[in-house]
Amino acid sequence: MKGPKPMKLTHLKLKELFPSKLNVRKKGGGDLCDLLPSIRSLGVLQPLLVRPDGEAYEIIAGGRRYRALRKLAEEGIAEPVPCAVMEEGDDARAIEASLAENIARLPMDEIDQYKAFAALVKKGMDAADVAAKFGVTERLVKQRLAIANLIGPILTAYRKQDIDPGTVRVLTLATKAQQKAWWELFTDEEQYLPYGQALKDWLFGGQHIPVSAALFAEGEYPGAIIADLFGEERYFADAASFWPLQNKAIAERRDAYLAAGWKEVVILEPGERFATWEHAKVARTKGGKVFIAIARNGAVTFHEGYVSAKEARRLEKAQAGKGGDGGDAADTKPARPECTKAMVNYIDLHKHAAVRTGLLAHPKVALRLVVAHIIAGSSLWSVNPEPQRAHSEDIRDSLAGSPAQQQFAKEREAIRTLLAIEEPGEDEDQRIVPPGLFKHQRELADILAMLLLMDDDTVLRILTFVMAETLEAGTGLIEGLGQLLKTDMAEWWRPDETFFDLLRDKPAINAMLREVAGEATADAHLSSTAKLQKKIIAKCLSGEDRTKVEHWQPRYMGFPGTGYTGRFEGYAVVGPFEAGIDDDAEVTDADEANAEDAA
Numbered sequence: 001m002k003g004p005k006p007m008k009l010t011h012l013k014l015k016e017l018f019p020s021k022l023n024v025r026k027k028g029g030g031d032l033c034d035l036l037p038s039i040r041s042l043g044v045l046q047p048l049l050v051r052p053d054g055e056a057y058e059i060i061a062g063g064r065r066y067r068a069l070r071k072l073a074e075e076g077i078a079e080p081v082p083c084a085v086m087e088e089g090d091d092a093r094a095i096e097a098s099l100a101e102n103i104a105r106l107p108m109d110e111i112d113q114y115k116a117f118a119a120l121v122k123k124g125m126d127a128a129d130v131a132a133k134f135g136v137t138e139r140l141v142k143q144r145l146a147i148a149n150l151i152g153p154i155l156t157a158y159r160k161q162d163i164d165p166g167t168v169r170v171l172t173l174a175t176k177a178q179q180k181a182w183w184e185l186f187t188d189e190e191q192y193l194p195y196g197q198a199l200k201d202w203l204f205g206g207q208h209i210p211v212s213a214a215l216f217a218e219g220e221y222p223g224a225i226i227a228d229l230f231g232e233e234r235y236f237a238d239a240a241s242f243w244p245l246q247n248k249a250i251a252e253r254r255d256a257y258l259a260a261g262w263k264e265v266v267i268l269e270p271g272e273r274f275a276t277w278e279h280a281k282v283a284r285t286k287g288g289k290v291f292i293a294i295a296r297n298g299a300v301t302f303h304e305g306y307v308s309a310k311e312a313r314r315l316e317k318a319q320a321g322k323g324g325d326g327g328d329a330a331d332t333k334p335a336r337p338e339c340t341k342a343m344v345n346y347i348d349l350h351k352h353a354a355v356r357t358g359l360l361a362h363p364k365v366a367l368r369l370v371v372a373h374i375i376a377g378s379s380l381w382s383v384n385p386e387p388q389r390a391h392s393e394d395i396r397d398s399l400a401g402s403p404a405q406q407q408f409a410k411e412r413e414a415i416r417t418l419l420a421i422e423e424p425g426e427d428e429d430q431r432i433v434p435p436g437l438f439k440h441q442r443e444l445a446d447i448l449a450m451l452l453l454m455d456d457d458t459v460l461r462i463l464t465f466v467m468a469e470t471l472e473a474g475t476g477l478i479e480g481l482g483q484l485l486k487t488d489m490a491e492w493w494r495p496d497e498t499f500f501d502l503l504r505d506k507p508a509i510n511a512m513l514r515e516v517a518g519e520a521t522a523d524a525h526l527s528s529t530a531k532l533q534k535k536i537i538a539k540c541l542s543g544e545d546r547t548k549v550e551h552w553q554p555r556y557m558g559f560p561g562t563g564y565t566g567r568f569e570g571y572a573v574v575g576p577f578e579a580g581i582d583d584d585a586e587v588t589d590a591d592e593a594n595a596e597d598a599a
Contacts, residue, residue: 008087009047009137011080012057014069017050020058035068040165044069044082047137051086060086082137114147121145146172151179157186170199173226173235209236213298215249236298244524246298251523253302257290262304264289264566267506270527271296274303280312281305287315294527338568339556343502344474345391346398347556351482352386352473353404354492358485359468360411365485366464369471385433385469394498404492408468415465418458419450433469476571482559483573489557495541500534509533511564516540516549 048062059066069081120130127145131138147155149172157163163186171179182199185191194202211218211225211234218225223238236242254265262284268274274293282288288305295301307315339347359366380386390396399405415432416423424430451459471478481487503509513533514522517540525533540549555562560573 008085009131010083010085011137011139012050012083014073014078014081016056017048017059017066017081017083018053018056019063019066020060035064036071039065039068040072040077043079043140043143045140047082047084049086050083057083057085080139082140114144117141117144143169149174149176151176151183153183154179164195167195167199173200209239209242209298210234211236213295213300214242214246215253215300216245220245242298243527246300247526247528248520248523250292250294250300251526254290254292254526257304260284262290263287265292266290267292267527268294269506269529270294274301276303276306278309279303279306280309282307282312282315336567338505338508338563338565340502340504342391342395343504343556344569346395346498346502347561348474348478349388349390349395349399350402350404350493351487351489351557351559351561352388352471352478353399353402353408354487354489355478355482355485356386356468356471357404357408357411357492358487359471359481360408360464362485363460363464365481366467367460369467370463380470380472383433383470384435385431386471386473387435388473394501398496398498401496402493411465412469415462418454418462419447431469433466474571476560476573479560479571480573487559489553490551493553493557495538495552495554500538503534504530505565505567506530506533508564508568509537512554513537516552517546 044065046062046065048065049060050057050062051060052058066081069078072078117130121127127138127141131141147168150158150168154163154168154171158165158168171182174182182194182202185193200208214221214236221236221241223236223241226235226237250267254267257265266289268291272293274291279291282305284305287307289307291303291306293301293303359369388399390399409430412430412432419432421432429435451462454462471481503512509530510522510526510533513525513536516537521536525536539545540547541552542548555564561570562568563570
């Protein structure tokens with residue numbers, strides 16, 4: 001006579017189950033008081049008997065256990081349900097009797113179950129064989145065998161019911177060292193002791209990242225993966241190894257979106273929620289963006305085709321202005337410029353300081369600048385010196401420390417000596433050209449008299465300085481002169497603390513990180529905070545803990561300055577500057593030609 005064929009045992013979600021009117025148990029089973037504590041402590045030992053019904057499963061036997069599980073789910077305790085799946089032609093009563101007979105042989109204490117299972121494993125049986133012998137799922141066998149990972153003191157305390165089952169289950173995920181550290185906290189009444197979810201946070205350093213959150217292939221991850229035998233998820237043991245891989249995958253998705261024609265991909269800060277009610281749906285062809293939300297547990301959500309509500313209103317207004325002809329939404333003004341006003345002020349003043357100091361070595365250019373100013377005018381040529389107004393004390397202090405600013409101040413003192421101008425007090429204006437009309441401490445005639453006694457080279461030196469002092473900052477002229485004079489900001493400026501404080505645009509920061517640390521590092525830190533990315537840039541420039549990057553300058557400090565995103569608003573450079581004129585060669589040749597003509 002053939003023996004009974006083996007049952008198909010599996011775990012199903014509670015929502016996949018529903019009670020049958022043909023349940024084997026016809027009467028009784030209403031009181032759950034005796035069952036709830038057992039399931040809460042040990043879980044469901046005897047599998048429910050079910051049969052497939054569409055996408056769900058009908059419960060043939062196990063109605064009480066099902067109701068108890070429903071009750072526990074209301075308390076927030078929801079685990080996969082062990083089930084024996086019937087096949088067509090199976091005898092429900094025979095199967096339930098077989099299950100009950102097998103379960104009757106099973107020790108009721110969780111630790112005794114572990115010992116019974118472990119003894120059979122030592123005899124050569126695998127988890128599947130042990131499960132078949134007792135009529136339980138292979139998963140339950142593995143759960144009990146996981147107790148072997150617990151150190152003795154924890155096992156003893158659990159058996160005495162000093163530690164709850166939920167905490168013990170989490171401790172099976174811990175290393176021996178972590179268990180010992182937790183046990184020390186347990187035995188010290190003055191120390192905070194993490195339990196339950198707090199214990200899981202403690203074990204995983206606050207980040208228990210499920211494997212299902214990964215955008216990369218599991219094989220790329222070099223660390224350990226911990227299987228939660230009491231839940232359905234597995235976790236990355238090393239968050240530090242996970243995030244670089246995840247960020248690289250996010251960077252690849254971002255690049256793919258941009259290659260597909262999306263206007264912009266916005267990567268939110270980790271943990272920042274994407275509020276759909278603050279955004280409007282806009283098609284990619286109409287200027288819609290992709291927003292990437294990154295949860296603290298590593299899960300990534302891609303929100304395609306959105307813009308902020310404010311930007312949506314502006315797009316609608318722009319469309320209305322074009323008569324609704326479906327014009328390119330990219331023509332509208334960006335919602336947020338790459339550089340803040342304070343950063344623009346910082347860049348303008350540092351570049352102005354470098355260009356005007358560079359002008360001191362090119363008197364022939366200065367001479368022609370003077371002529372141009374006399375003819376065309378300038379907002380300063382009433383005549384006024386450039387005020388160099390800083391938007392904050394930090395910017396003012398940064399400018400004061402600029403080598404260009406300090407060298408210019410030395411030349412100012414030399415010019416003051418040449419013109420015999422009295423040294424001003426500390427609280428008085430230090431400039432040679434004072435602001436406003438008729439405010440100079442020396443009469444015009446006195447200054448002219450001194451100039452008439454000087455040779456041309458000295459007068460040209462003074463003229464060059466005065467032109468430089470009245471050169472207007474924050475204009476396309478500065479950009480053009482920097483190009484003409486081949487001004488190298490690396491000679492006059494290094495990224496300082498104020499620069500990094502004013503640097504706010506995260507895509508621009510990540511692009512800078514790419515320049516100094518390489519693509520792999522930039523991609524690995526794509527979702528890292530702006531603060532952390534700026535810190536890495538600073539370390540690359542200083543050589544702290546890594547190879548020092550020499551002479552790096554952000555694109556803003558070029559001539560003309562450029563940005564890292566389509567939202568950068570620079571100054572237009574017009575005229576001969578774009579051709580990169582060599583003023584020494586060109587001007588000198590012109591002077592020699594004029595001299596020959598005069599002869």
